[in-house]
Structures are given as C-alpha cells and as structure tokens.
Amino acid sequence: MADIINFMTYRKHRKIRRLRNVPKPVQQGKRRRIKPKRQGDLDGLCGVYSIINAMCAVYKRKKIDKYRLFKHLLLTLEKDTTVTAAILDGTYKKHLNNMMETAVAYVGKKHGARITINPLFKHNSNISLKSYWKTLQEFLSKSKRRCVIVGYRGKHDHWTVIYDVTNDALKLLDSGGTKRIRRHSCQVGKPYTDKYYHLIPSQVWGISLKD
Numbered sequence: 465m466a467d468i469i470n471f472m473t474y475r476k477h478r479k480i481r482r483l484r485n486v487p488k489p490v491q492q493g494k495r496r497r498i499k500p501k502r503q504g505d506l507d508g509l510c511g512v513y514s515i516i517n518a519m520c521a522v523y524k525r526k527k528i529d530k531y532r533l534f535k536h537l538l539l540t541l542e543k544d545t546t547v548t549a550a551i552l553d554g555t556y557k558k559h560l561n562n563m564m565e566t567a568v569a570y571v572g573k574k575h576g577a578r579i580t581i582n583p584l585f586k587h588n589s590n591i592s593l594k595s596y597w598k599t600l601q602e603f604l605s606k607s608k609r610r611c612v613i614v615g616y617r618g619k620h621d622h623w624t625v626i627y628d629v630t631n632d633a634l635k636l637l638d639s640g641g642t643k644r645i646r647r648h649s650c651q652v653g654k655p656y657t658d659k660y661y662h663l664i665p666s667q668v669w670g671i672s673l674k675d
Contacts, residue, residue, distance in 0.1 A: 504639050508554030512537050513639035514613050514623040515560070515567050521611040521627055521637055522673040523577050533570055540566040554621060557667055560613070564669065578674040584612065585665035593652050596663055601629045603670045611637070615667030617656045619649075623667075 504510065515537060516530055540563050541550055550559070564581050571577045584599055585591060604610050604627070612626040624642070628635040633644040651660045 507551045509551060510639050511555035511560050511623040512541070512563065514625050515563050517625045517637045517639065518611050518613050518671045519567050519571055519579070521625060522579060522609045522671055523571060523575065527575060528571065529574070533567060536566050536570050537563045555623070557615070560615075560623065560667075560669075564613075580672050580674060582670050582672075583666070584668045584670045587666060591652055591665045593647075593650060593663075596652050596665060596668075597629065597647065600626060600634075600668075604629055607672060609673035611671050613669045613671060614663065616661045616663050618651075618660045618662035619658055620661075 504513065512534065516528075516533055519533065520528055520530070538547055541547060541555065541559055544559050544562060555563075568579045568581060571579055584603060585596075600612055603612065613623065614626055615623050622640070624639070625637040626634050627637050631647070633646050634650075635644050636642055645661050649661055650663055652663050652665065654662070656662045
C-alpha cells in the first residue's frame with residue numbers, strides 16, 4: 465500500500481530534494497581589512513606635536529600658523545640633533561625645553577601673546593600618584609587658558625598634552641588620537657612595564673597664558 469502524504473509533507477519532501485540538488489556556491493576568501501598606519505605611528509615627533517597642541521590650547525587656535533610653528537620647531541630640533549634621529553629615536557627632555565622656548569618666542573612675536581612655561585615638579589622621587597594628580601588638577605583649575613605637557617613611559621614612550629583632569633582620568637589633546645588615560649592604568653616613576661602608563665614627574669610642564 466502506498467504511503468499517503470498530505471500537501472505539507474509533499475512540500476517539505478520537494479524542498480529537501482531541491483536543496484540536495486543545488487550545487488554549493490564557491491566561497492571566495494573575504495578580504496581582511498588592514499588598519500592603515502597614520503602619520504605619527506612610526507615617527508618620534510610626538511614632542512613637536514605636543515608643543516603645537518599646547519600653544520593652540522592656551523591661545524586662539526585659529527590664529528596660530530601651525531605649519532610655520534612646526535617649521536620653527538624642526539629648525540630648533542636640528543640644532544640639538546638631526547631630524548632623522550628625532551624621527552627614528554624620538555625627542556628627549558632637553559629637546560622639549562629648547563623647542564618650548566622657541567614656541568613661546570614665536571607666539572609672542574607673532575601674536576603678542578605672553579605664554580609662560582614652568583615645571584610642575586622639581587624631581588621624580590617621593591611623588592605619589594595622588595600628589596601627581598592633585599598638582600595637575602590644581603594647576604588646570606585656575607584658568608581655562610592652561611594645559612600641561614607630560615611625558616610617560618611603559619605602554620608607550622610618549623609626549624602628550626593634558627587639558628583637564630577628573631578624579632578618574634586625564635583628558636588629552638593627543639597627536640596619536642588618544643582621548644583619555646584612566647587613573648587605574650597609571651603609575652608614577654620606575655620600574656617601567658608595558659602594563660601601565662608610567663608618568664614621569666620631572667617631565668611635566670605647566671603652560672599658561674598671561675592676561
């Protein structure tokens with residue numbers, strides 16, 4: 465006796481047969497998206513950019529000729545080392561000091577703006593993260609026309625600009641695109657590891673615009 469099938473069973477049976485007979489499509493390998501390198505990813509000029517960003521933060525950003533200031537900073541850097549060495553090996557504290565003097569002189573001559581730069585710490589020893597944090601907060605709270613250039617090691621060897629400090633994070637104007645650094649990711653001083661941002665108190669400059 466033949467099996468009796470209803471209409472729904474027949475449709476299911478036909479669908480299964482169709483699926484069995486359909487050849488599988490040839491799968492082509494997907495193109496993997498490669499993250500492109502940005503300017504600054506492979507060079508050591510973050511110190512130069514941090515100074516330009518700091519000048520723009522305390523003065524009128526649109527008025528500063530950033531390209532001309534960049535040129536002046538590179539010429540100053542050339543007196544201390546070769547630009548090629550700075551690109552490959554990065555810039556150091558003495559380079560930053562000399563370039564900051566150039567930047568202050570340039571903005572003062574070009575725009576009549578009086579910008580002062582002062583180290584916020586005299587040495588590295590016996591400075592806790594709490595003291596570091598509080599010092600930056602107190603300095604920045606006195607005026608909106610202030611920022612801080614800092615150096616750190618560990619996860620990265622880098623110079624950046626801090627424009628605000630909350631209880632939980634440092635807010636940045638950073639040439640690499642980082643927006644903030646969380647407090648729980650920070651330590652002060654040595655030993656340097658790639659687990660934390662090791663803040664260096666002797667590499668902290670307060671930048672302010674005089675009225």
